[in-house]
Structures are given as C-alpha cells and as structure tokens.
Amino acid sequence: MILSETKPFAEILTSLENDDKVFLLGCKGCAEASKTGGLQQVKEMKEKLEAEGKEVTGSTAVDFLCQKALVRSRLTPLKEKVLAADSVLVMSCGIGVQASAASISRVCRPACNTIPLGDSRGEWPSRERCRECGDCVLDFTGGICPLTKCSKSLLNGACGGASDGRCEVTPEKPCGWELIYYRLKGLGQLDRLKVYIQPKNFAKMEIPENVIPSTLYDIEFTEDGRAK
Amino acid sequence: MLSFQESLGKFTVTCEVGPLKGCDVSEIIEIAEVLKGKVHAANVTDQQSSVLRLGSMVTCHILKSNGLEPVLQVTGRDRNRIAIQSDLLSAAALGINNVLALTGDYQTHGDHPEAKGVFDLDSVNFLATLSTLNSGKDLAGKELTGVPNFCGGAVVNPGAAKEAAYQLQLIKMEKKAAVGAKFFQTQAVYDLKAFEQFMNDTAHIGVPILAGVIPLKSAGMARYMNKNVPGVSVPDIYIERMAQAEDKRREGMKITAELIRGLKDLCQGVHVMAIGTEKDVPEILADSGVL
Ligand code: SF4
Ligand code: SF4
Numbered sequence: 095m096i097l098s099e100t101k102p103f104a105e106i107l108t109s110l111e112n113d114d115k116v117f118l119l120g121c122k123g124c125a126e127a128s129k130t131g132g133l134q135q136v137k138e139m140k141e142k143l144e145a146e147g148k149e150v151t152g153s154t155a156v157d158f159l160c161q162k163a164l165v166r167s168r169l170t171p172l173k174e175k176v177l178a179a180d181s182v183l184v185m186s187c188g189i190g191v192q193a194s195a196a197s198i199s200r201v202c203r204p205a206c207n208t209i210p211l212g213d214s215r216g217e218w219p220s221r222e223r224c225r226e227c228g229d230c231v232l233d234f235t236g237g238i239c240p241l242t243k244c245s246k247s248l249l250n251g252a253c254g255g256a257s258d259g260r261c262e263v264t265p266e267k268p269c270g271w272e273l274i275y276y277r278l279k280g281l282g283q284l285d286r287l288k289v290y291i292q293p294k295n296f297a298k299m300e301i302p303e304n305v306i307p308s309t310l311y312d313i314e315f316t317e318d319g320r321a322k
Numbered sequence: 323m324l325s326f327q328e329s330l331g332k333f334t335v336t337c338e339v340g341p342l343k344g345c346d347v348s349e350i351i352e353i354a355e356v357l358k359g360k361v362h363a364a365n366v367t368d369q370q371s372s373v374l375r376l377g378s379m380v381t382c383h384i385l386k387s388n389g390l391e392p393v394l395q396v397t398g399r400d401r402n403r404i405a406i407q408s409d410l411l412s413a414a415a416l417g418i419n420n421v422l423a424l425t426g427d428y429q430t431h432g433d434h435p436e437a438k439g440v441f442d443l444d445s446v447n448f449l450a451t452l453s454t455l456n457s458g459k460d461l462a463g464k465e466l467t468g469v470p471n472f473c474g475g476a477v478v479n480p481g482a483a484k485e486a487a488y489q490l491q492l493i494k495m496e497k498k499a500a501v502g503a504k505f506f507q508t509q510a511v512y513d514l515k516a517f518e519q520f521m522n523d524t525a526h527i528g529v530p531i532l533a534g535v536i537p538l539k540s541a542g543m544a545r546y547m548n549k550n551v552p553g554v555s556v557p558d559i560y561i562e563r564m565a566q567a568e569d570k571r572r573e574g575m576k577i578t579a580e581l582i583r584g585l586k587d588l589c590q591g592v593h594v595m596a597i598g599t600e601k602d603v604p605e606i607l608a609d610s611g612v613l
Contacts, residue, residue: 256482
C-alpha cells in the first residue's frame with residue numbers, strides 16, 4: 095500500500111492553468127484506499143473542475159495505475175476522450191503518475207502527493223521498517239533497526255536528547271536507542287552496545303540497475319521485453 | 323596561562339562563544355578581548371540549535387588571531403564525511419586543533435526546518451575520524467600531506483533521568499573514549515549530588531570531564547530548562563533565589579560561581595556556557611576562585 099493525499103486544489107488549478115480540457119484518471123488500488131483516486135474522488139474532482147470552467151473530456155479509474163499494461167488496455171476504448179484533452183490529471187501516488195506518463199501521449203499531471211511511510215515494510219502491516227542499507231547491523235542492536243527507529247539513524251548509541259523515553263526529533267515516538275537498550279538488557283546482551291560500528295557504506299544503498307526489472311510482475315517483464 | 327591541551331587533567335576552564343547571524347565580527351573581537359587570559363579555551367558553537375549563523379571555523383580563527391584559544395565545534399548534521407574531513411584539514415591548516423565532535427541537533431528544530439539533514443557520521447564515527455586523520459591518513463586510507471594533531475572531545479549528558487537514557491550515555495562515553503576522545507564537556511549541571519554520582523560511575527573511563535554550567539537569567543528560564551531540556555534539573559532553591567532576586571543577572575552569576583566552587587573538587591574542569599553574556603564570565607570565574 096502506498097499512501098497519497100490530494101494536493102491543495104489551488105495548486106492543482108495552477109498546474110492546469112493552460113489546460114482548458116482535462117481527462118481525469120483515478121486508481122482503484124492504493125489511491126482508492128487513500129481516498130484520493132477512487133471513482134468517488136474522480137467524480138468530485140470533475141465537479142470541482144467544471145465549476146472552475148474546465149471541460150472534462152472524460153474520466154475513469156483503473157484497477158492498478160502502477161501497471162502500465164493495465165493503463166494501456168483500460169484506456170484504449172477511451173482513447174478519443176484522452177486525446178481530446180490538453181492534459182491528464184492523474185489522481186494516484188507518484189508511481190501511478192509515472193506509469194501513466196510512460197503510457198499516454200499526453201501531459202500527465204499529479205493531483206496527489208505521495209506520503210512517506212518510512213522505508214520498506216513487510217507485506218503485512220507492521221511497525222518494522224528497513225532502509226535496505228545493504229549491510230545489516232541488527233546483530234548489534236537486538237534486532238531493532240537503528241537506521242529506521244532512530245530519527246537521526248545513529249549507529250553508535252543515543253544522541254542524549256530523548257526526554258522521558260520519547261525521541262527529541264519526533265516526540266510522538268519512543269527513542270529507538272532506548273528500545274534497543276531494553277531489548278538487549280532483556281537478552282543479557284548489553285555488551286553488544288560497546289561494539290564500534292563503522293560509518294555506513296552508502297554506496298551499498300544505490301539501487302543496482304539489474305534488480306529493478308526483477309521486482310516487477312511477470313506481465314511487465316513481457317512488456318519490457320525482458321522475460322527471463 | 324597553560325594551553326588548552328596542557329591544562330587537560332589539571333583544571334581546565336572553558337567557555338562558549340556563539341557566533342551571531344551575519345558577518346559582522348566586531349562583537350566576537352570584543353568578546354575575545356574580554357576573555358583572553360581568563361579561560362584556557364573558548365568553544366565556538368556550530369549552527370547551534372540548527373539556527374543559521376556565522377561559521378564556527380572562521381569565528382575560531384578570529385578568536386585565535388585575537389589571543390583566545392578556540393575549540394572548534396563541528397556537527398555531522400550539515401556535512402558528510404568528505405566535508406567533515408575537509409573542514410578538519412582546513413582547521414588544522416589554520417592552527418585550530420581542538421575539536422568538539424557532535425552529532426548535531428535535528429534540522430527541523432531550527433530556523434531552516436526544510437533543510438536536508440546529513441548525519442553521515444555519528445559523533446563516535448566522527449571522533450574515530452579525528453584519530454584516523456591524526457595517523458596521517460584519511461578515511462579512505464589515503465596518505466595526507468602534513469599530519470594534523472587534533473585534540474578531539476565529546477559531550478555527555480550526565481543528568482539523564484531514566485535508566486536507559488543514563489546507561490546509554492555511559493556506554494557511549496566509553497565508546498567515545500575508546501576511539502580517542504581526549505576530553506568531555508557536559509550538559510549543564512545544577513545538582514552537585516547527582517553529578518558526584520555520575521563522576522563515580524565514569525571514574526574508570528579516565529578522560530578529563532569538564533562540567534557544564536549555565537548562568538541563570540531568571541526563574542522562568544530555570545523552569546523552562548527543567549521542563550524542556552533533557553537531563554537538566556535546576557533545584558527549587560535556585561529557582562526561588564532567582565525569583566526573589568532584584569538583580570537577576572548578579573544572582574545568576576553568584577549561583578554559577580557557587581556551583582563552580584562545588585565542582586572544583588569533583589571533576590577536571592568547568593565549561594561556562596554564557597551565551598549572550600560571555601563578558602560576565604571573567605567575573606564569575608574570579609568569584610568562584612578558579613581565576
Ligand atoms: S540495519 Fe540496514 S538492512 Fe538491517 S534492518 Fe536496518 S536498514 Fe535494514
Ligand atoms: S532521541 Fe533517540 S531516536 Fe531520537 S534521534 Fe536521539 S537517539 Fe535517535
């Protein structure tokens with residue numbers, strides 16, 4: 095799930111300044127769940143834009159805008175309406191906008207901001223996050239990630255700014271290093287905290303180009319001509 | 323007067339100079355004039371509280387040119403490891419060798435909350451970097467032309483209230499000492515009993531500890547710190563005295579001098595943080611008997 099929020103309407107209007115005719119494209123995946131790009135929001139956006147004097151040439155919501163093959167097949171029957179527009183306003187996360195822009199020969203403008211969820215998550219909702227740092231240090235920190243649980247991503251211990259166990263940067267959350275302390279204490283492993291951890295090798299956080307297609311669905315392999 | 327490094331292990335007196343926002347350095351020159359010969363060194367803060375100001379290094383250079391030995395504070399908030407090492411070499415080239423290595427306050431707390439924080443090196447990595455440069459190499463293992471002689475120090479918050487926060491401070495102190503910290507300066511101390519306990523808990527570390535003191539300006543300031551600054555607890559008796567006092571500035575100076583008198587036998591130095599009232603420091607020190 096990717097979380098998005100609708101941009102302020104004034105910002106959307108500014109981006110559509112020179113477009114009299116607009117096609118609206120929503121997404122029935124995460125954007126519908128975020129209440130930013132489901133059919134309901136598409137309908138509301140249509141009314142708001144028409145009230146501003148825009149002509150909406152057509153609108154739809156695709157199951158998953160992140161899937162370029164779906165974008166193309168679903169829009170084929172609506173081709174004329176899409177091409178009649180000066181631009182397509184895409185009501186989804188940034189991936190949906192990028193996939194639409196890669197699939198449609200019209201300017202695609204984002205109607206939403208994608209909200210950070212704090213690094214990679216498991217497939218099931220949980221509080222654990224991983225920054226995919228390429229050199230895991232969980233062995234030294236009782237299985238709690240200091241990169242994602244500490245707001246400053248400190249590797250060698252707390253900053254000293256925690257107040258009553260709350261993080262100095264984000265008081266809504268507990269200090270990650272205090273969590274690590276109690277975890278290790280419970281395990282009788284406090285000595286782990288004395289191990290010096292080298293600065294991160296950020297080169298390991300660059301995304302290897304060859305893994306990008308391997309994370310796509312099969313159908314996309316075919317589309318990109320990269321089937322295994 | 324001993325140099326800062328010679329004073330370490332005896333009784334070191336340092337104070338703090340906060341650069342102003344802008345490039346007018348007349349105030350800094352005046353402060354150097356007042357403080358020189360009265361303290362072993364003056365720390366120069368680095369964009370303290372993430373508020374943009376004149377740079378620490380150039381301020382150190384001005385203090386030094388005006389006869390006051392500086393301690394360069396450097397945070398990892400605004401610099402990656404390339405910038406940190408380059409800045410350190412620049413400091414060494416200017417003859418600035420005392421460095422206080424800090425992680426840095428978070429950028430969202432300052433006056434440019436939209437800024438991108440860096441935090442490439444944490445304070446322990448940073449101290450290790452000073453030791454690496456002192457060995458004549460950079461972090462990539464490459465030979466340097468000219469070998470610097472940094473005296474690296476670190477901060478510690480001795481008043482952390484919760485068990486975890488306190489223990490984490492002690493463990494981090496050990497780590498900092500192990501990678502080469504030559505001195506520690508502490509968060510403001512007002513409770514001598516608690517501080518004595520801290521000194522006992524850290525006796526095995528064997529690195530000089532300079533206790534931080536901040537002159538109070540009002541009872542309100544004391545209450546504010548108690549509420550908002552982790553590890554600082556001003557006892558009621560001082561708050562009461564500040565509330566009663568007619569001349570608050572004098573009373574704050576008096577309390578500070580008393581604290582320093584008490585600290586003299588407990589630790590290896592004091593660090594007077596009188597931001598904005600730097601010029602009061604000599605009088606406080608004279609009153610406390612360390613000058
Ligand atoms: S240390 Fe690195 S790899 Fe391990 S959980 Fe944290 S970000 Fe992920
Ligand atoms: S308070 Fe804790 S979690 Fe927050 S930045 Fe400091 S060490 Fe990290």
